[in-house]
Amino acid sequence: MRYLEAAIRLGSLRKAAQEVGIGQPTLSQQIRRLEEDLNVVLLIRRANGVLPSAEARILLPHIRQVLQADRALREEAGLINGLRSGSVRLGAVTTASQILLPRVVPLYRNSFPNVRFSVWESGSQGVRDSVTNGELDLGLVVRANDPASDASLTATDLISDEVVLCVSRRHPLAGKSTVGIQDLAGQSWVVSAHGFALRELVDTAFAPPAQDIVYETTNPHTSLLMVAARVGIAMLPRHTLRDHCADEVVTPATDWEPPQLTVCMIRRSDTQPAPAVRKLIQALREVSADWSRDHPIVR
Incomplete structure (x- = not known):
């Protein structure tokens, strides 16, 4: 099989x-x-x-369920004398790759050098599909508000961040004391590609007309570069601005409450995670808790 x-x-x-x-x-x-x-x-x-x-x-x-059960059995047996083997297949969206994985991956690999570890980066929908069909053991996806219930997956919230309006320091909106929804009419937009949770949030909350979307990207850092170059405005997680284009991009006050994006950890509900996967879950929770303490959302 x-x-x-x-x-x-x-x-x-x-x-x-x-x-x-x-x-x-x-x-x-x-x-x-x-x-x-x-x-x-x-x-x-x-x-x-x-x-x-x-x-x-x-x-x-x-077949994939049987293979996963066989792998879990072998890893459980190996755990009797310490975690000396195993494999973990993780899928992650860009936000998780930028915030969590630079700390999680070296921590995990140094702790368990004999575990085969791989990461695949994609949009939320692609990661969710791959976890559902068994190609991935764990997924880190971004959701806006509450996701539709999916009995086949178990989801655990890890970290949250505000999504803020980003404009060039030289953009007319940068000089306004407060930006209203009506001020966005006719503006050029830089947006995430379809299949990414940030795009779903922007389409739902702000509905920029197709003719106003001038740049689509899968990378939030590219969005910042385009905003800094006055290609358009963008809605981005606040963490994206840290250490990137800080002098060129500003986040003016708005008359709407900043929406939040939450990074969730997902896995299949019908299988128990193997030992190597459980250790990764533990590392993700610990690093997420540290990040949340260091970056509280202040209302």
Whole structure:
């Protein structure tokens, strides 16, 4: 099953064989034996790779659950003599990568050098989907307000930050004592790409017309550079301004309450985290608590 999951995820028997450390003929033979045992075709083999069959798509969530349980069992056994092996696959949005992971990753890797650790950065929706289908053990996603309930995931709030209006120091809005919603009409906007929680917040709260959006990006630091260059205005988490373009970008007072973005830790509800994952959860909670104490939100 491990061979099949790798082949489906990578779309290639050759890449799957390289990942699991066996020859491609052996891997292909083992997958064919699995197909014979289950009496279903699992892979659609093509000249340029493989695709999962309809039957494999139905079975894949169960296969990943079995593999995760097997990994957890092996790690629990290894924990008897200390955490000497294991693996953790973490997905994170940019905000989490900037605030939490520079402290969490070295702390974790120094504490558990034999654990295989990997991080994939993407938007909130991409990370959430990958946790749901079992490709990731944990996800750090950003949500605005309260997320829609999802019984398949367990979510834990870690840190929160205000989302503030950012304009160039030379922008006309920078000189206003208080900026109102009506002052945003006709302004050029720099926004996050679709699939990112910050974009959802901006679209919902401020609804900038499509013709006013002049720059879309996946990186908040790029947003700041564009704001500093007077390309447009932006709504960004306050932490983004620390140490970046501090002399070029200002956050004028507004007549609306700054919305908040919260970084949540998510995992699947139907499985217990393996020991290596539990240790990462502990590290994330500790670092998040320290950051929240150092950066309180003042109303």
